[in-house]
Amino acid sequence: MPDLYGAIDLGGTNVRAIVAGLDGKISGDDRRPSRASDGLDATIEALLASLDQACSEAGVEAGGLRGLGVATPGWVDTERGVVPAAPQLIGWRDVPLVEMLQERLGITALLENDANAAALGENAFGAGRGTRHMLYITVSTGVGAGIIADGRLYGGAKGSAGEIGHTIVDPSGPRCGCGNNGCLESLSSGTAIARRAAEAADRGDSAVLAGIREREGRLGARLVADAARQGDAASIAIYEEAGRFLGIALANAVNLLSPEAIILGGGVMQAKDLFLPRAEETMRDLALDEPLKYMRLAEAELGDRAGVMGMIARLGQQAG
Amino acid sequence: MPDLYGAIDLGGTNVRAIVAGLDGKISGDDRRPSRASDGLDATIEALLASLDQACSEAGVEAGGLRGLGVATPGWVDTERGVVPAAPQLIGWRDVPLVEMLQERLGITALLENDANAAALGENAFGAGRGTRHMLYITVSTGVGAGIIADGRLYGGAKGSAGEIGHTIVDPSGPRCGCGNNGCLESLSSGTAIARRAAEAADRGDSAVLAGIREREGRLGARLVADAARQGDAASIAIYEEAGRFLGIALANAVNLLSPEAIILGGGVMQAKDLFLPRAEETMRDLALDEPLKYMRLAEAELGDRAGVMGMIARLGQQAG
Numbered sequence: 001m002p003d004l005y006g007a008i009d010l011g012g013t014n015v016r017a018i019v020a021g022l023d024g025k026i027s028g029d030d031r032r033p034s035r036a037s038d039g040l041d042a043t044i045e046a047l048l049a050s051l052d053q054a055c056s057e058a059g060v061e062a063g064g065l066r067g068l069g070v071a072t073p074g075w076v077d078t079e080r081g082v083v084p085a086a087p088q089l090i091g092w093r094d095v096p097l098v099e100m101l102q103e104r105l106g107i108t109a110l111l112e113n114d115a116n117a118a119a120l121g122e123n124a125f126g127a128g129r130g131t132r133h134m135l136y137i138t139v140s141t142g143v144g145a146g147i148i149a150d151g152r153l154y155g156g157a158k159g160s161a162g163e164i165g166h167t168i169v170d171p172s173g174p175r176c177g178c179g180n181n182g183c184l185e186s187l188s189s190g191t192a193i194a195r196r197a198a199e200a201a202d203r204g205d206s207a208v209l210a211g212i213r214e215r216e217g218r219l220g221a222r223l224v225a226d227a228a229r230q231g232d233a234a235s236i237a238i239y240e241e242a243g244r245f246l247g248i249a250l251a252n253a254v255n256l257l258s259p260e261a262i263i264l265g266g267g268v269m270q271a272k273d274l275f276l277p278r279a280e281e282t283m284r285d286l287a288l289d290e291p292l293k294y295m296r297l298a299e300a301e302l303g304d305r306a307g308v309m310g311m312i313a314r315l316g317q318q319a320g
Numbered sequence: 321m322p323d324l325y326g327a328i329d330l331g332g333t334n335v336r337a338i339v340a341g342l343d344g345k346i347s348g349d350d351r352r353p354s355r356a357s358d359g360l361d362a363t364i365e366a367l368l369a370s371l372d373q374a375c376s377e378a379g380v381e382a383g384g385l386r387g388l389g390v391a392t393p394g395w396v397d398t399e400r401g402v403v404p405a406a407p408q409l410i411g412w413r414d415v416p417l418v419e420m421l422q423e424r425l426g427i428t429a430l431l432e433n434d435a436n437a438a439a440l441g442e443n444a445f446g447a448g449r450g451t452r453h454m455l456y457i458t459v460s461t462g463v464g465a466g467i468i469a470d471g472r473l474y475g476g477a478k479g480s481a482g483e484i485g486h487t488i489v490d491p492s493g494p495r496c497g498c499g500n501n502g503c504l505e506s507l508s509s510g511t512a513i514a515r516r517a518a519e520a521a522d523r524g525d526s527a528v529l530a531g532i533r534e535r536e537g538r539l540g541a542r543l544v545a546d547a548a549r550q551g552d553a554a555s556i557a558i559y560e561e562a563g564r565f566l567g568i569a570l571a572n573a574v575n576l577l578s579p580e581a582i583i584l585g586g587g588v589m590q591a592k593d594l595f596l597p598r599a600e601e602t603m604r605d606l607a608l609d610e611p612l613k614y615m616r617l618a619e620a621e622l623g624d625r626a627g628v629m630g631m632i633a634r635l636g637q638q639a640g
Contacts, residue, residue: 075610133476145576149469156453156578157614166608167572170491180606252487252572256465258476286500288486290395294477 004060005315006051006068006107009114009307010043012036012088017050018308019058019065022316024125028058039091044100067318068101068109069311071117078159081111112314114307115162116153118300119146121310122263126301131260135253136300137164138266139246143185147257152317165189169248187245188275190221190268196238197224206234225271236274243275247282250297254283258291265300272299324380325635326371326388326427329434329627330363332356332408337370338628339378339385342636344445348378359411368424387638388421388429389631391437398479401431432634434627435482436473438620439466441630442583446621451580455573456620457484458586459566463505467577472637485509489568507565508595510541510588516558517544526554545591556594563595567602570617574603578611585620592619 002021009016019028030053035042074086081098101109119136128134134148143165147154165185173182201210228235322341339348350373355362394406401418421429439456448454454468463485467474485505493502521530548555
């Protein structure tokens with residue numbers, strides 16, 4: 001049996017655990033609710049139960065794994081292995097997760113931010129295979145990025161690099177959750193799409209959107225996508241606008257970083273037909289010829305396995 | 321005598337050559353006109369004459385140098401050692417500079433873009449000493465950057481990373497030389513300041529600026545700075561506006577890259593009293609707390625020696 005490693009991707013909704021070799025071959029895989037709203041202890045138990053299940057599928061004890069990598073949302077202190085806080089994880093505050101897991105399981109563990117983990121995963125096993133300089137961007141409730149420079153994760157001063165969602169692409173744009181105006185996240189995230197749809201319904205610009213809100217009691221990005229695909233002009237325009245601003249951010253990233261690939265993932269990509277053509281057209285229009293020549297734009301391939309696969313890649317870098 | 325290396329910084333106006341050890345100690349230094357308007361041959365002769373002079377000051381033959389590093393403006397093909405073209409160097413087109421110099425002098429040579437060279441210089445010997453992740457930004461006729469990631473120059477796919485001047489900070493901004501609207505360069509460069517001053521004079525917003533243009537026959541950024549320091553409200557507002565947009569670009573760089581330091585250089589920094597406070601205030605207002613906490617903003621220390629000192633650092637990385 002080859003050396004086996006554990007990887008966990010902990011989110012606000014689900015936790016996923018796999019057991020795999022450094023070649024990425026998965027021999028155990030579990031996914032279950034992370035019980036984030038029940039607080040820290042419940043979430044730790046869910047995480048451990050998920051790992052146990054993946055281990056028993058793989059026929060190993062957790063204590064027999066060669067290492068464990070955990071991806072969590074929000075800021076992560078990778079050096080100390082601490083999760084300072086994350087809006088998705090209720091009641092978490094300076095949690096020494098690495099130490100807790102090492103004590104509990106008797107194996108070495110390491111921690112990474114989830115967007116960074118997904119970037120590593122796509123770079124090692126997904127759409128970014130073979131690139132040394134790569135950007136992974138997740139367009140979801142928020143917008144985040146992981147940067148691969150010279151084949152390794154680039155974390156900046158303390159691992160907090162990659163906040164492309166809070167780069168400003170239009171200073172006269174709408175207010176963002178961070179307090180600024182015109183951040184990419186305030187223009188192209190799922191939240192931004194839902195907000196613009198609510199505004200359109202309020203203004204009376206779209207009877208279709210008003211009807212959906214009436215019927216469903218809410219207006220999420222997915223419902224707006226349904227309306228757009230049924231020909232609602234306001235919904236189509238909202239996705240096009242989100243695509244245009246994403247395109248500006250992509251062009252800025254191309255000009256500043258000249259990556260070999262930009263990989264796009266995240267839940268909003270399920271509506272890629274509605275915004276990706278506009279995003280790519282805008283990017284190609286605005287980016288400089290030279291860095292554009294050496295760059296490809298691609299969709300993420302690993303879906304919700306990107307995070308765990310990235311932690312396997314990270315453990316491989318550590319081992320190798 | 322310690323091992324001596326040569327470094328040359330070739331610009332559209334001047335060429336500078338030094339002879340130095342890898343510790344940065346300079347034993348020969350020459351600066352003269354690069355004769356860029358006289359074409360390729362004249363510029364190569366100026367470059368070689370400058371190196372010869374630096375060598376004779378140091379008491380060595382050029383052929384006795386352990387290596388030679390050359391910084392040139394514009395795109396540079398560092399792998400092949402070729403200068404594809406540069407607006408500042410008249411008549412240059414796919415010039416195999418490294419090969420030419422190696423044949424002529426019998427020593428190994430390497431090539432780097434001048435903004436990247438300056439970034440390396442400030443990182444090794446200047447205001448960025450001791451940082452692993454650093455951004456050097458030059459605000460001059462144009463705006464460019466060099467990125468240091470994990471202690472090494474980050475060039476991206478083919479060495480063309482760092483074009484922060486062509487990241488868009490205001491999509492409704494003025495037309496840039498690259499064809500886009502609202503690039504940083506179109507808002508905060510010396511050229512942008514001069515253009516806005518000419519517009520203010522045309523509109524009759526500033527009798528002072530109109531008078532200067534009448535008297536001097538032109539309106540450069542330096543003359544606008546003089547007017548601002550004498551209290552001309554329009555000139556003060558132009559520099560403040562340039563500072564604000566630079567601040568947005570700085571915040572975007574902080575959020576995306578989380579560098580330990582951003583070092584500002586370039587000719588426009590001579591008017592730093594007029595725009596830097598506004599730039600820093602805007603950056604601190606817009607950047608996220610976490611990456612901001614680990615970042616310092618500093619002025620370049622090496623002035624016009626940054627490029628040659630960077631090539632010495634580059635030769636040191638190659639040797640070491």
